[in-house]
Amino acid sequence: MMLFICAMGKLLNRKKSGKEPVRISDYIEHSFSNLRKKKLRTFLTTFGVVIGIGALVSMFSFGKGVQKNVTDSFKKMGLFNYIAVYPSSGRSRGEQANMDPDDPQNQIQYEQVSDSANSPILDDNFLQEIREIKGVESAFAEIRFPAQIRFNEKEQFSLVSVIPADVCRSELMKLRAGKAYEGDDENSLIINDSLLRRMDIKDFEAVIGEQIEVSTLAMDPNLLNPMKLMSIMQGENLPFNQESYTFTIAGVAERMGMGGFIPVRSDVYMPPGPAEDMKKISLTNIKDFFQPAEKLKGYSAITIKVSSVKYIDSIKKQMKDRGLGTFALIDQLKEIKTAFMFMDMFLLAVAMIGITVASLGIINTMVMSILERYREIGIMKAVGASENDVKKIFFFESGVIGFLGGIFGLALGWVVSTVINQIANHFLVKQGAPYTDYFSFPWWLCLGAVGFSILVSLGAGLYPAVRAARVDPVVALRHD
Amino acid sequence: MNSDGFLETKGLTKVYSLGKINVVALEDVNLSVEEGKFLGVTGPSGSGKSTLMNLLGGLDTPSSGSIKVEGKFISELDKEELSLYRRYQVGMIFQTFNIISSYTALENVAFPLLFAGVSKRERHHRAGEMLEKVGLINRKDHRPAELSGGEQQRVAIARALVNKPKILLADEPTGNLDTSTSRQIVQTLAELNKNQGLTIIMISHELSMLAEFADDVIHLCDGKVVEQEKIR
Numbered sequence: 113m114m115l116f117i118c119a120m121g122k123l124l125n126r127k128k129s130g131k132e133p134v135r136i137s138d139y140i141e142h143s144f145s146n147l148r149k150k151k152l153r154t155f156l157t158t159f160g161v162v163i164g165i166g167a168l169v170s171m172f173s174f175g176k177g178v179q180k181n182v183t184d185s186f187k188k189m190g191l192f193n194y195i196a197v198y199p200s201s202g203r204s205r206g207e208q209a210n211m212d213p214d215d216p217q218n219q220i221q222y223e224q225v226s227d228s229a230n231s232p233i234l235d236d237n238f239l240q241e242i243r244e245i246k247g248v249e250s251a252f253a254e255i256r257f258p259a260q261i262r263f264n265e266k267e268q269f270s271l272v273s274v275i276p277a278d279v280c281r282s283e284l285m286k287l288r289a290g291k292a293y294e295g296d297d298e299n300s301l302i303i304n305d306s307l308l309r310r311m312d313i314k315d316f317e318a319v320i321g322e323q324i325e326v327s328t329l330a331m332d333p334n335l336l337n338p339m340k341l342m343s344i345m346q347g348e349n350l351p352f353n354q355e356s357y358t359f360t361i362a363g364v365a366e367r368m369g370m371g372g373f374i375p376v377r378s379d380v381y382m383p384p385g386p387a388e389d390m391k392k393i394s395l396t397n398i399k400d401f402f403q404p405a406e407k408l409k410g411y412s413a414i415t416i417k418v419s420s421v422k423y424i425d426s427i428k429k430q431m432k433d434r435g436l437g438t439f440a441l442i443d444q445l446k447e448i449k450t451a452f453m454f455m456d457m458f459l460l461a462v463a464m465i466g467i468t469v470a471s472l473g474i475i476n477t478m479v480m481s482i483l484e485r486y487r488e489i490g491i492m493k494a495v496g497a498s499e500n501d502v503k504k505i506f507f508f509e510s511g512v513i514g515f516l517g518g519i520f521g522l523a524l525g526w527v528v529s530t531v532i533n534q535i536a537n538h539f540l541v542k543q544g545a546p547y548t549d550y551f552s553f554p555w556w557l558c559l560g561a562v563g564f565s566i567l568v569s570l571g572a573g574l575y576p577a578v579r580a581a582r583v584d585p586v587v588a589l590r591h592d
Numbered sequence: 593m594n595s596d597g598f599l600e601t602k603g604l605t606k607v608y609s610l611g612k613i614n615v616v617a618l619e620d621v622n623l624s625v626e627e628g629k630f631l632g633v634t635g636p637s638g639s640g641k642s643t644l645m646n647l648l649g650g651l652d653t654p655s656s657g658s659i660k661v662e663g664k665f666i667s668e669l670d671k672e673e674l675s676l677y678r679r680y681q682v683g684m685i686f687q688t689f690n691i692i693s694s695y696t697a698l699e700n701v702a703f704p705l706l707f708a709g710v711s712k713r714e715r716h717h718r719a720g721e722m723l724e725k726v727g728l729i730n731r732k733d734h735r736p737a738e739l740s741g742g743e744q745q746r747v748a749i750a751r752a753l754v755n756k757p758k759i760l761l762a763d764e765p766t767g768n769l770d771t772s773t774s775r776q777i778v779q780t781l782a783e784l785n786k787n788q789g790l791t792i793i794m795i796s797h798e799l800s801m802l803a804e805f806a807d808d809v810i811h812l813c814d815g816k817v818v819e820q821e822k823i824r
Contacts, residue, residue: 133709134706134707134709135709135711138706138712141712142706149694487690488692490690491690491691491692491703492703492707493651493675493678494649494651494678494684494690495678495679495684495703495704495707495751495752495755496675496676496678496679496680496704496707496708496755497675497679497707498671498672498675498676498707499671499672499675500672501675501707585651586646586651586652589651589686589690
């Protein structure tokens with residue numbers, strides 16, 4: 113690249129011996145004029161560049177569009193303001209409560225997880241403690257449990273999340289109908305549109321205010337009778353108690369399409385008040401299935417919402433100092449950016465194939481042009497053109513092809529992207545997805561595409577320009 | 593002709609290498625042309641006339657010997673300096689006219705001014721003036737294919753003189769023209785020589801024309817000056 117820039121610099125800045133140099137505007141005008149004289153060939157060569165740049169622009173704008181959508185939606189939802197706190201080393205709540213550090217059998221394991229062994233139990237007291245830390249806007253426990261949802265004589269097995277009312281009212285929850293529950297003790301819930309669709313319900317407004325039944329399962333150790341083991345293994349007399357609860361549907365939420373750490377990622381959301389009174393089993397660890405509900409101390413995780421991202425590091429440090437594990441999406445931003453960079457590189461590599469072919473087209477056209485204008489080059493030199501002047505004439509012609517290719521390539525890329533965006537949205541909106549711009553055209557992409565096109569074309573024109581400059585005028589003037 | 597002059601050559605020699613064979617195109621040519629003179633060059637095909645023109649015009653460089661124009665050794669100039677010499681000090685016309693077929697008469701005449709950094713408006717103005725001088729202003733927007741041979745050569749003369757050189761080198765300018773047109777062209781050159789003091793070196797096979805218009809005539813044969821004739 114440096115070699116190329118040096119060559120360009122040498123070519124454009126070569127010292128003139130005294131007299132007025134040819135004006136850049138004259139070179140450009142002369143180039144346009146020459147290219148106009150070979151319309152078809154100029155069109156075909158430029159069209160090659162247009163295709164290459166069009167592909168480059170479409171692919172890059174798609175890459176940038178995806179990045180913009182992801183980062184914008186994360187920012188809009190305030191996801192960078194959340195920290196997940198969980199017991200370190202992946203130990204369950206049962207282990208947190210029951211591990212005896214003095215037990216020799218636990219000694220090795222205890223040393224390995226010494227931090228977490230001293231870590232606090234993630235219970236309501238700890239939650240309250242967190243809420244008092246500077247920068248913490250709110251904190252809530254992650255409580256998720258499986259339940260059978262019955263509505264309109266249809267049943268669906270689903271995950272229920274316990275989410276405080278204030279989080280439900282935040283940007284994290286995108287409601288398609290109704291509203292978030294008002295308080296943490298309200299006997300109502302929010303249901304995802306996807307769950308309703310699975311129940312063949314498409315009119316989301318109609319379900320607001322309707323009653324819905326949530327049935328939970330809780331392990332009953334008393335039913336784990338060795339006498340019944342055979343029937344349990346055959347799937348009969350399972351050691352579970354089923355409890356049913358009735359709620360009012362307050363709102364219908366849009367399903368979150370993204371994976372990773374999102375506090376709101378279940379099919380049903382309910383406030384902490386009624387959830388506390390429900391008998392349920394945890395999904396944190398398989399061992400928890402075999403713990404009586406009252407033995408399960410603490411929550412599997414706590415989600416902290418900070419008032420500003422500047423508090424993230426200090427709060428994370430405080431949690432780590434207490435032997436807890438943390439996860440913040442903002443930490444993943446670097447990884448996300450690296451992943452996007454790889455995506456950009458891949459798209460660039462694909463687009464470069466088109467650009468390379470277009471460059472070969474330019475070289476071919478310019479070499480052909482030299483052969484056709486061999487005598488003309490001789491005339492140029494006879495009337496006083498220097499080697500540098502001849503070089504620049506051909507060089508500028510390549511540049512003009514690149515400029516035209518860049519402008520029309522950008523236009524083609526924009527048109528193709530717009531058409532694809534409309535078609536994609538036509539189908540995706542029908543399936544319930546919101547209208548999204550999948551392509552992004554930042555100003556630097558537009559300028560960069562035209563600049564890159566000119567640069568590539570100048571690069572392709574370098575060899576023909578040098579070759580034209582070396583033409584012997586005596587031979588050229590005799591050429592037929 | 594061997595005294596110190598406006599244009600001088602000393603021991604001018606040009607040898608071309610064709611593989612392992614060396615062909616001597618010009619050998620030990622000594623010339624001296626005073627400013628404002630009309631020198632005729634004649635000789636059979638392959639005698640080195642065009643080679644001499646190319647060397648004097650700065651299109652080619654000698655194998656040995658020197659060329660001095662206005663006290664400056666042209667034979668010692670580098671490529672960049674030679675292009676400036678061709679641009680400002682010497683104009684050339686050819687048997688085959690060598691005007692660009694895709695350009696109009698005006699564009700052809702204006703072409704050398706492009707390399708002199710002259711603005712487009714000024715280029716067209718000066719080219720128009722030159723076309724007026726050679727009597728072709730009414731044909732300025734015509735392309736070469738729409739012009740007769742004589743008109744094309746006039747366009748070439750106008751182009752050669754647009755940068756106001758002091759020397760005009762004419763390499764058989766009448767070779768492709770009929771007798772009447774040839775005479776008109778040479779007459780035009782002679783007028784430029786007389787009225788503007790333009791130094792002209794012209795190759796021609798038409799000895800009668802050279803006898804009529806040239807001041808001096810040299811005869812070349814096998815790359816050597818075999819005869820020098822002072823007409824007037």
